[in-house]
Amino acid sequence: MPTETIAGTTVAVNDEGFFEHPEQWTPEMATELARQEGIGELTPKHWQVIEFMRKEYAEKGTGPTVRVLGKTSGVSVKELYQLFPKGPAKVAAKIAGIPKPRGCI
Structure with a gap:
């Protein structure tokens, strides 16, 4: 199983970079993951979506x-x-530290 170091913590990820264990996620990781996805500063709207994604998961x-x-x-x-x-x-799930939603390519 591949690993990645995000915000100073090594986490297990799948081949597409999605967390294998969402409980390892921290808000600090979201900032770094967003940068990796080409998103600058996370706004309150970004956080609204990220928190919603985690709650739904x-x-x-x-x-x-x-x-x-x-x-x-x-x-x-x-x-x-x-x-x-x-x-x-797909991108919000990755930043939120949850597996890729069903139906995403």
Whole structure:
């Protein structure tokens, strides 16, 4: 199993760089992961999505799709694509330290 050092902590990741153990994630890691994804400073809207992703994963065992994010996170689909241009659900899940949501390529 590959590992990656993020914000000074070594974590287990899969071949695509998603956390194998979401409980290893810290908010400090989110900042570094966002930079790796080409996102500058995380705004309150970014954090709203990240926290929503983690909550959904904790409750349902999977991250939400873009459609669900747009309907229930309080951030519109249009805003999601502005915040996470390379793919909102996939990139937000990676930054949130959860596995890639079902249905993401």
